[in-house]
Amino acid sequence: MTIGWHFDNTYSKLPNVFLSEISPIPVKSPNLVILNDNLSKELELNFSTSNKEDLSKLFSGNLLPRDSKAIAQAYAGHQFGHFTMLGDGRATLMGEHLTKDNRRFDIQFKGSGKTPFSRNGDGRAALGPMLREYIISEAMHALRIPTTRSLAVVKTGENVLRETPLPGAILTRVASSHLRVGTFQYITARKDEENLKTLVNYTIDRHYPDIKDSKNKALDLLKKLMERQIKLVINWMRVGFIHGVMNTDNMAVSGETIDYGPCAFMDAYDPQTVFSSIDQLGRYAYFNQPSITKWNLARFAECLIPLIDENKDKAIKTATETINRFEKIYEIKWLNMMRDKLGLFGEDSKDQVLILDLLTWMHQNKTDYTNTFCFLMNEKIENDEIYNNEDFHIWRQRWLDRLKLNNNTPEKYFKLMRSVNPSIIPRNHKVEEVLEAANNNNLKPMKNLLNILEKPYENQNKIFEYQSPAPISNEKYQTFCGT
Ligand code: AMP
Ligand code: MG
Secondary structure, three states: OOOOEEEEEOOOOHHHEEEEEEOOOOOOOOOOEOOOOHHHHHOOOOOOOOOOHHHHHOOOOOOOOOOOOOEEEEEEEEEEEEEOOOOOOOOOEEEEEEEOOEEEEEEEOOOOOOOOOOOOOOOOOEHHHHHHHHHHHHHHOOOOOOEEEEEEEEEEEEEEEOOOEEEEEEEEEEEOOOOEEHHHHHHOOOOOOOOOOHHHHHHHHHHHHHOOOOOHHHHHHHHHHHHHHHHHHHHHHHHHOEEEOHHHHHHHHOOOEOOOOOOOOOOEEEOOOOEEEOOOOOOOOOOHHHHHHHHHHHHHHHHHHHHOOOHHHHHHHHHHHHHOHHHHHHHHHHHHHHHHHHOOOOOOOHHHHHHHHHHHHHHOOOEEHHHHHHHOOOOOOOOHHHOOOOOOOOOOOHHHHHOOOOOOOOHHHHHHHHHHHHOOOOOOOHHHHHHHHHHHHHHHHHHHHHHOOOOOOOOOOOOOHHHHHOOOOOOOOOOOOHH
């Protein structure tokens, strides 16, 4: 029985400017750490007849699957607002795998060695950050948030030098594509209108086939991406996810969450929450995520100007009007998302105030974002004495009164609330704990955590320790880019 790879590599057939042909650089002694059985099934891949040695070779790039074609993709990006030419500096795209019903997935190795885009980097990745991406991306998928996935992690048997030597690893990332806003910026920076058209057509074929025959493809692509990115960021806001490094090279045109570097989930509700050690000004703080999404979309729009209208002024005007609709659309969708979190059907003029008053109370009282909604769903949580508070009681009564509108019933509102409020998120201290064990060759805690994270909307038994925020400590939780 074969694994079932079916490669069809369309990106690699694009003109040379888009990519560089490379080979993953073989590693010393690859050793498979984890393989994602659920995802393998979804991809119609069968690894059950391959032994561990072969799988280790496969997922390290030491043994290349037939019909794969290794390339590094070119892209640029605004990193913390500054424009740079980038490209895959430590990733190899092995090709696009097609399932029987023609779903197309990029198979990419992250940490697979130097490429022509590596600049001063070593092209490698450390085990901790690759396992961290595995955990968080799979958790996001279970939370029903569009995301790249993680198929496998291998240790390379080589050390990578960061502040200290760390065990090296390669992650196999699966994505509906790795096209980024930065891909467009790369082509635009080269003032290459022909290839810009090629990229627009390629993107539309791959992700937005419904606008294939549209009269103004560039403008419609902008509108479509805006729609998907608004949906995405609202999903992040819903579960308290902070991406941490929303550079334009880390915004996928598919609308998937991509690039799990310094990301983390918020515990106590605070709109200014930032975890990333390098985000000193809070550019990518929880509450800035929507406005940064809009900022990134404006950079995307700039790339498309020459194709939106022959008359540049007219093109700029049209693009600006489109982008400026962002706030209105976002506000409406955010409000509806928050209504869902509170089990509210229909619209009431006082909804926004009701929602904002709860958030303000949570902020003032430093209550846990996830668990507050669990408490409102009558789930048992630890430390619920915080809700025995007069201001909260008054707010709760207003909420209960609002719940009576629109023929709502407890059955209906609890069902709605349960579908959008997770009981389980990857708590930062738990993620750290399992990564430490994994670094010491004990994968059991990580697999346990992954199992629990698979069912975030179910009321699971005996998982208090996974639901509680980290014990209060003097040290602020910090995340690092993991490069
Ligand atoms: P990221 O912070 O992962 O989004 O990466 C930003 C850019 O830096 C991308 O072009 C990466 O390919 C590149 N990069 C990150 N880490 C390394 C590394 N260790 N070696 C080479 N390039 C890297
Ligand atoms: Mg990146």
